[in-house]
Amino acid sequence: NRSSAPANQPPLMKEVFTTTDEFETGSDSSHYTGVLDIPAQPRLARPPRSRRPQLNPDEAADILRGLRAPVTVVKGVGERMQKSFDKLRVHSVNDLLRFYPRDYDDYTRLMSINRLRPNEKVVVVGTVQQTEILIGRNNRKDFKVVLDDGTGLLNVIFYGQYFMGRYIKAREQIVLRGQPSIFGSRLQIANPEWEHLDPNNLQQVSIVPVYPLTEGLKAQGLRRLMKTTVEYWAERLPDYVPESVLDRTELADLGWALKNIHFPEGMDHLGHARNRLVFDELLLLQLSILNNRRDWQSVPADPLHVDDDFTDQFLQAVYPYQLTGAQRRSIEDVRRDIALSTPMNRLLQGDVGSGKTAVAVTVMAMAVANGKQAALMAPTSILAEQHYRNISDTLAKMLGEIQPRVALLTGSISSAEREAVYTGLADGSINVVIGTHALIQEGVTFADLGLAVIDEQHRFGVEQRGTLRGKGKNPHLLVMTATPIPRTLALTLYADLDLSIIDEMPPGRIPIETRVIEPVARERTYSFVESQLREGRQAFVVHPLVEQSDKIDARSAMEAYEELSTVFFRYKVGLLHGRMKPAEKDQVMSDFSHGEYDVLVTTSVAEVGVDVPNASVMVIEGANRFGLAQLHQFRGRVGRGQHASFCLLIPDNNTPEAQQRLQALEEISNGFQLAEIDWKLRGPGDLLGTRQSGSMEMRLADFITPQAAELAQREARTIFEEDPYLTAPEHQLLAQRVQLMQDERSDVS
Ligand code: ADP
Numbered sequence: 129n130r131s132s133a134p135a136n137q138p139p140l141m142k143e144v145f146t147t148t149d150e151f152e153t154g155s156d157s158s159h160y161t162g163v164l165d166i167p168a169q170p171r172l173a174r175p176p177r178s179r180r181p182q183l184n185p186d187e188a189a190d191i192l193r194g195l196r197a198p199v200t201v202v203k204g205v206g207e208r209m210q211k212s213f214d215k216l217r218v219h220s221v222n223d224l225l226r227f228y229p230r231d232y233d234d235y236t237r238l239m240s241i242n243r244l245r246p247n248e249k250v251v252v253v254g255t256v257q258q259t260e261i262l263i264g265r266n267n268r269k270d271f272k273v274v275l276d277d278g279t280g281l282l283n284v285i286f287y288g289q290y291f292m293g294r295y296i297k298a299r300e301q302i303v304l305r306g307q308p309s310i311f312g313s314r315l316q317i318a319n320p321e322w323e324h325l326d327p328n329n330l331q332q333v334s335i336v337p338v339y340p341l342t343e344g345l346k347a348q349g350l351r352r353l354m355k356t357t358v359e360y361w362a363e364r365l366p367d368y369v370p371e372s373v374l375d376r377t378e379l380a381d382l383g384w385a386l387k388n389i390h391f392p393e394g395m396d397h398l399g400h401a402r403n404r405l406v407f408d409e410l411l412l413l414q415l416s417i418l419n420n421r422r423d424w425q426s427v428p429a430d431p432l433h434v435d436d437d438f439t440d441q442f443l444q445a446v447y448p449y450q451l452t453g454a455q456r457r458s459i460e461d462v463r464r465d466i467a468l469s470t471p472m473n474r475l476l477q478g479d480v481g482s483g484k485t486a487v488a489v490t491v492m493a494m495a496v497a498n499g500k501q502a503a504l505m506a507p508t509s510i511l512a513e514q515h516y517r518n519i520s521d522t523l524a525k526m527l528g529e530i531q532p533r534v535a536l537l538t539g540s541i542s543s544a545e546r547e548a549v550y551t552g553l554a555d556g557s558i559n560v561v562i563g564t565h566a567l568i569q570e571g572v573t574f575a576d577l578g579l580a581v582i583d584e585q586h587r588f589g590v591e592q593r594g595t596l597r598g599k600g601k602n603p604h605l606l607v608m609t610a611t612p613i614p615r616t617l618a619l620t621l622y623a624d625l626d627l628s629i630i631d632e633m634p635p636g637r638i639p640i641e642t643r644v645i646e647p648v649a650r651e652r653t654y655s656f657v658e659s660q661l662r663e664g665r666q667a668f669v670v671h672p673l674v675e676q677s678d679k680i681d682a683r684s685a686m687e688a689y690e691e692l693s694t695v696f697f698r699y700k701v702g703l704l705h706g707r708m709k710p711a712e713k714d715q716v717m718s719d720f721s722h723g724e725y726d727v728l729v730t731t732s733v734a735e736v737g738v739d740v741p742n743a744s745v746m747v748i749e750g751a752n753r754f755g756l757a758q759l760h761q762f763r764g765r766v767g768r769g770q771h772a773s774f775c776l777l778i779p780d781n782n783t784p785e786a787q788q789r790l791q792a793l794e795e796i797s798n799g800f801q802l803a804e805i806d807w808k809l810r811g812p813g814d815l816l817g818t819r820q821s822g823s824m825e826m827r828l829a830d831f832i833t834p835q836a837a838e839l840a841q842r843e844a845r846t847i848f849e850e851d852p853y854l855t856a857p858e859h860q861l862l863a864q865r866v867q868l869m870q871d872e873r874s875d876v877s
């Protein structure tokens with residue numbers, strides 16, 4: 129209420145008040161009064177199903193092919209606009225239809241200014257009452273707008289954007305999207321998204337899509353373009369998902385879903401539309417992966433025969449400890465796979481420290497006992513070296529006629545050594561090789577590669593996996609990862625891999641004590657770290673990637689490094705960040721593991737599974753910015769020796785959501801449980817983010833729920849089992865659509 133404005137109002141506001149009347153009396157008929165006449169939102173419990181138009185198959189196939197046409201076939205898209213779309217990675221008609229809104233303005237939930245509250249994301253519509261340029265700190269020129277919606281006035285500031293006066297003028301009606309905050313004693317919105325109000329949006333629709341924009345694409349024009357495009361295609365596009373599947377799953381029609389994801393009639397409609405389209409993405413992805421798998425599995429592998437008592441004898445000879453039940457189960461899974469002439473393609477998931485190496489070594493021994501070669505590829509040379517030492521020690525204890533010769537192949541060995549390894553692999557005198565990307569270089573040939581193992585597989589692309597496989601006739605493949613991905617999601621994303629999970633830790637591990645620390649207690653945290661250093665331990669301090677830019681990221685890590693060098697001036701502090709060359713990173717990691725640094729300041733690159741048993745503290749700054757799975761990975765870097773270990777989480781923004789997540793980390797030490805929780809709380813983005821780029825282009829990734837994944841998986845397998853080549857008449861269009869997806873995917877990789 130204006131009259132009750134506090135007395136300590138900045139002088140600026142007075143001016144605003146004096147000009148108010150002038151505008152209000154200047155009877156502008158379009159003046160927004162703050163009370164919109166918008167129809168109540170329609171509800172929709174179930175998506176409607178309509179009868180399909182009877183298209184003849186050729187016609188339908190033709191229309192579907194139209195999805196591949198470049199965007200320029202759309203009326204109104206010229207070369208200039210094509211360039212803009214290029215930047216948004218929209219190239220074809222299909223891309224355009226899948227260019228889903230990143231948000232929606234729900235005009236039925238429009239907030240009037242007198243009801244705004246701080247820190248809640250809102251949409252506000254109002255008339256610009258006044259604009260002005262303010263001179264801020266350091267002579268920065270800010271642009272200020274006073275917005276009136278008939279219920280109150282709102283200050284809107286565009287920091288540093290004095291030029292906005294060219295676009296926003298008094299008396300214009302605009303729509304703002306942003307989050308009010310308290311400034312002085314009033315609410316204001318800083319740097320909101322905005323656009324001019326299109327009166328049609330108020331009168332005809334209640335939910336308005338918000339598309340990503342770029343230079344040359346304006347909100348309203350794009351919306352109009354999308355509207356005509358979506359309407360045109362939604363009417364014509366034949367639904368490639370068989371009717372029987374839609375009946376079973378109670379999903380919406382394709383055309384209806386397309387219309388409603390772009391221009392929802394109501395929020396229920398939007399939900400149903402998303403369900404359908406998420407289902408499509410997952411279904412197509414799986415069918416395409418299953419298709420690939422069928423192709424490469426059609427080339428037989430040499431079966432490896434393993435006697436029943438081999439595993440027991442081997443394990444007894446080489447390990448002082450008993451394997452856990454989960455390790456043994458995984459070994460059995462593999463043994464069954466490799467006995468077949470279909471090449472194995474198995475993913476071994478196990479938390480950090482769960483003992484995946486022992487499984488890998490046992491399987492490599494099986495290959496060797498069959499007179500085959502085995503290779504293990506790791507993402508960094510330090511990791512490869514660690515595996516090399518470990519595995520050659522272990523295999524040296526192997527019984528039997530064959531005394532395996534184990535070699536190391538990384539970028540850092542001398543060229544003479546490299547030549548020797550090349551020769552040994554080619555003539556078969558080397559049985560086992562451990563290495564990095566160096567293994568998939570052209571010069572490397574194997575006499576008879578029977579088994580390939582990839583450690584930390586998410587660090588490698590699909591192609592690199594393929595290249596390693598290509599080094600043998602068609603070797604069995606075991607890929608390992610410590611990134612816990614919930615089972616349903618893993619089965620969906622890696623539909624071509626069989627899954628073994630080590631869900632049990634070797635006995636006798638001291639749990640890592642995990643604590644969330646308030647930023648104000650940072651000093652105390654540092655003294656705690658120092659007390660550990662005094663006892664001879666080492667510490668990691670992780671800094672989040674604040675910006676999506678390596679450069680800025682490196683700078684902030686650098687600053688942290690300098691600060692911590694002062695804090696721990698008695699100790700040696702090292703720095704590791706994303707901008708360093710792989711060789712530099714390796715050097716720093718190896719120096720740290722040899723104790724040449726006491727504290728290692730690092731950005732997320734330290735994820736890689738290097739063992740530093742002497743490290744007992746992991747401090748994570750900005751902990752709220754990481755996904756739980758990732759935090760759990762970091763935590764796994766400590767507690768690898770016999771020392772009690774600690775993980776200290778310092779959030780920089782302690783929202784209730786962040787609190788809940790970090791608390792989960794305090795209480796739970798099982799990575800899979802944490803991944804499930806993360807999935808529920810934040811969607812699968814973090815889990816997918818760990819995957820290499822290009823392997824999946826999921827526009828709706830945030831909406832993959834466990835139910836959606838399960839549903840798509842079930843349907844994909846049913847279809848695939850009934851008709852693996854998708855040749856049945858009811859699968860023709862689906863086959864065509866899968867092919868389109870495969871072509872798109874091979875374009876991005
Ligand atoms: P990761 O799954 O992270 O690769 P590793 O294979 O490096 O884990 O194993 C972690 C540690 O646990 C190693 O030191 C290994 O020797 C030890 N280990 C593995 N399996 C067992 C077991 N069954 N009992 C006791 N210690 C084990």
Ligand code: MG
Binds near residue numbers: 484485583737
């Ligand atoms: Mg490992």
